[in-house]
Amino acid sequence: MAGRVDGKVAFITGAARGQGRSHAIRLAEEGADIVAVDICHDYHPVRYDLATPADLGQTVKAVEGLGRRIVAVQADVRDAEALRAAAEAGVAELGRLDIVCANAGICAAHPWDQVPAQVWQDILDTDLTGVWNTMVATAPHLVAAGGGSIICTGSTASVKGLPFLAPYVAAKHGMIGIARTMANELGARHVRVNVVVPAGVRTAMADNLGALHDLVATRRDLGAIYTNALPLDHMDPREVSEAVLFLASDESRYVTGLVLTVDAGNAIR
Numbered sequence: 001m002a003g004r005v006d007g008k009v010a011f012i013t014g015a016a017r018g019q020g021r022s023h024a025i026r027l028a029e030e031g032a033d034i035v036a037v038d039i040c041h042d043y044h045p046v047r048y049d050l051a052t053p054a055d056l057g058q059t060v061k062a063v064e065g066l067g068r069r070i071v072a073v074q075a076d077v078r079d080a081e082a083l084r085a086a087a088e089a090g091v092a093e094l095g096r097l098d099i100v101c102a103n104a105g106i107c108a109a110h111p112w113d114q115v116p117a118q119v120w121q122d123i124l125d126t127d128l129t130g131v132w133n134t135m136v137a138t139a140p141h142l143v144a145a146g147g148g149s150i151i152c153t154g155s156t157a158s159v160k161g162l163p164f165l166a167p168y169v170a171a172k173h174g175m176i177g178i179a180r181t182m183a184n185e186l187g188a189r190h191v192r193v194n195v196v197v198p199a200g201v202r203t204a205m206a207d208n209l210g211a212l213h214d215l216v217a218t219r220r221d222l223g224a225i226y227t228n229a230l231p232l233d234h235m236d237p238r239e240v241s242e243a244v245l246f247l248a249s250d251e252s253r254y255v256t257g258l259v260l261t262v263d264a265g266n267a268i269r
Contacts, residue, residue: 003031004249009094011035011087011138013077013130014104016051018203019153021059022237023101023244028068030245032099035090036060037083039076039104043122046106047211048204069094077104077130083137097141099248102134103153105171107205109164109212120167127171128178135182139191147190151247152179153240154197154259156266163222164215176259183257192256196243199263200226200234229265 010027014020015036024034040053056072063070071090075082091097105127108119131152142148157165158172176195183193216223243262246252261267 003029004245004251005099006031008032008098008248009035009090009096010099010101010248011037011090011097011134012101012103013037013134014051014153015059015072016040016055017059018051018205019198019201019237019240020101020103021055021062022241023103024059024070025062025066026238026241026245027099027248028063028066028070030249031068032248033069033094034063034071035086035094035097036063036070036072037075037077037086037104040074043106043126044118046108046119046122048209050106051204077133078125080133080136083133087137087141091141096145097138098145098148100134100138100142100148100150101153101244101248102131102150104130104134105153105205107165107168107209109209109215110166111164111215112166115166123167124171127168128174131175132178135178135193139182139186142191143186143189148192149248149252150179150182150186150191150193151244152193152195154195156197156199156261156263158195158197159259159261159267160225162225163219164212180257187256192247192252194247194252194255194258194260196240196247197259197261197263197267198235198240199228199266201237201240202234203237224269227266227269228263229269232264235262235264
C-alpha cells in the first residue's frame with residue numbers, strides 16, 4: 001500500500017536529532033526520501049550541546065533502515081549559500097523536492113535585562129533568518145516540481161509572550177509573519193506554507209533548559225503561562241511529526257497559511 005507521501009522528497013533542517021529526526025523518520029515511513037540538514041556543532045553562547053555528526057549519522061541509519069534514500073548535509077541555516085547548495089545537492093541526487101520542514105532552532109532562557117547580545121543575535125539569526133533562508137533556498141525547487149508544502153516548526157512562543165524567552169519569542173512570532181507572507185506569494189505556484197505550533201516537546205533542547213525552570217520558580221505569578229490544558233508536561237516529538245505528515249500530505253492540499261497548534265491546549269491558557 002502506498003504511503004501518504006510516497007515518492008516525495010522532504011528537505012528537513014535540524015534533522016540530526018529531536019523533532020527533525022522524528023519528522024525524517026515519520027515521513028520516510030510514509031514513503032518520502034529525505035534531505036537531512038544540520039549544523040552539527042555548538043554555538044558558543046548557547047548553554048547546551050547541539051547535535052553532532054554522529055547524531056546526523058543516526059538519522060541516516062534510521063531512514064535507510066526504512067528502505068528510503070537520504071542525503072545528509074552539514075550546513076548552517078544562517079548561511080544562505082550553504083542552504084542553497086544543500087537543496088541543490090539533494091535535488092541532484094533524489095530528483096525533486098516536494099516538502100520542506102524549516103525546523104532548526106535554538107533557545108536560551110534569561111530575564112529580559114540579562115539577555116546577552118550574542119544570544120539575542122544567534123537566536124534571531126537561527127530561528128527567524130534561518131527559516132527565511134530555508135524557504136528561499138528550497139521554494140524554487142518546489143515550484144519546479146509543480147508545487148509542494150513548506151512546514152515551519154513554531155512554538156507556543158509563536159503565539160504567547162512566554163517569559164524569560166524574549167529572543168525566542170521574537171523569532172517564533174516573526175516566523176508566523178514570514179509563513180503567511182510566503183503562503184500568499186507562493187500560493188499561485190501551488191506551494192502551501194503552514195506553521196505547526198507545539199508546546200514543550202521532549203527533546204535535548206527542552207531537557208537542557210533548566211535555567212528556565214529556575215527562573216519560573218522565582219516568579220510563581222508567571223508559571224501558569226507554561227501549563228497545558230491537557231494533563232501532560234511534555235509531548236513526544238512523534239506527536240508533532242503526525243501533524244507535519246498531515247501538512248506534508250495531499251490530505252491538506254487546500255490548507256495554507258495555517259497556524260496548527262499541537263500543544264495540549266497551552267495556547268488557550
